[in-house]
Amino acid sequence: MYVVEAENLSFSYDGKVNTLENVNFKVKKGEFIGIVGPNGAGKTTLFRIILGFLKPTGGKVKLFGTDIKHFKEWNRIGYVPQKLNVEQNFPATVRELLSLVAGRERIKDIADFLHIDFYIDRQFLKLSGGQQQLVLLGMAIASEPELLLLDEPTAGLDIHAQMHITQILRELSTNEGKTVLMISHDLGLVLKNVDKVLCINRSVHYYGEPDEALDTIEELFGIRRGIKNGTP
Numbered sequence: 581m582y583v584v585e586a587e588n589l590s591f592s593y594d595g596k597v598n599t600l601e602n603v604n605f606k607v608k609k610g611e612f613i614g615i616v617g618p619n620g621a622g623k624t625t626l627f628r629i630i631l632g633f634l635k636p637t638g639g640k641v642k643l644f645g646t647d648i649k650h651f652k653e654w655n656r657i658g659y660v661p662q663k664l665n666v667e668q669n670f671p672a673t674v675r676e677l678l679s680l681v682a683g684r685e686r687i688k689d690i691a692d693f694l695h696i697d698f699y700i701d702r703q704f705l706k707l708s709g710g711q712q713q714l715v716l717l718g719m720a721i722a723s724e725p726e727l728l729l730l731d732e733p734t735a736g737l738d739i740h741a742q743m744h745i746t747q748i749l750r751e752l753s754t755n756e757g758k759t760v761l762m763i764s765h766d767l768g769l770v771l772k773n774v775d776k777v778l779c780i781n782r783s784v785h786y787y788g789e790p791d792e793a794l795d796t797i798e799e800l801f802g803i804r805r806g807i808k809n810g811t812p
């Protein structure tokens with residue numbers, strides 16, 4: 581059984597233009613998948629479909645073997661948004677935010693695991709971008725979901741924060757068998773850390789091991805290497 585399966589998945593916002601067209605891919609338990617593609621490629625749209633916010637206009641998506649039309653076990657899925665959309669003076673501390681989704685013991689476990697304990701009583705909005713991302717990840721994993729979706733979790737973070745988050749995602753997939761889907765524009769980070777790359781631009785251009793993904797990705801992004809096969 582696969583954790584996520586897209587079969588000839590298509591989606592259109594306006595009934596005319598397909599934002600996603602004939603998308604096919606399968607994700608096994610414990611896999612760490614990097615989703616890449618140009619701006620407007622349909623990556624976030626794909627997430628919205630997997631999260632049940634949008635319905636496929638063609639084909640289907642299965643979660644844990646069940647057609648999404650009939651899927652009800654949403655607590656098996658955790659979602660990490662790019663940022664928390666709250667008022668500028670939103671006063672909650674990290675602990676208060678975590679207590680919305682976890683009991684005292686679980687908060688302690690999460691804080692230890694993510695190394696966020698030393699700022700747990702600080703106001704969320706006064707934390708750095710990297711610290712905020714870890715808290716959002718903490719909220720998403722509080723209910724121990726089996727599938728985690730992350731929308732650009734390392735955007736705008738420095739190299740240290742990027743590595744910390746990626747290392748945690750690697751650990752969640754390798755050691756705890758969580759399945760992780762991560763949208764990212766950071767090709768270096770994706771190619772170095774994931775099990776498989778899903779390269780999408782309306783349809784799937786590449787789905788497989790990172791080693792062989794580079795040519796397709798460069799083509800898709802219109803990047804030309806200075807020297808290829810010895811010729812400039």
Ligand SMILES: Nc1ncnc2c1ncn2[C@@H]1O[C@H](COP(=O)(O)OP(=O)(O)OP(=O)(O)O)[C@@H](O)[C@H]1O
Pocket residue numbers: 593599617618619620621622623624625626
């Ligand atoms: N609510 C909406 N209504 C109509 N069109 C939309 C809506 N949301 C997104 N789109 C369009 O669908 C296409 C795909 O958008 P999507 O946000 O899925 O791309 P993306 O790959 O996540 O892009 P980015 O890398 O810029 O975040 C774009 O052309 C976008 O303008």
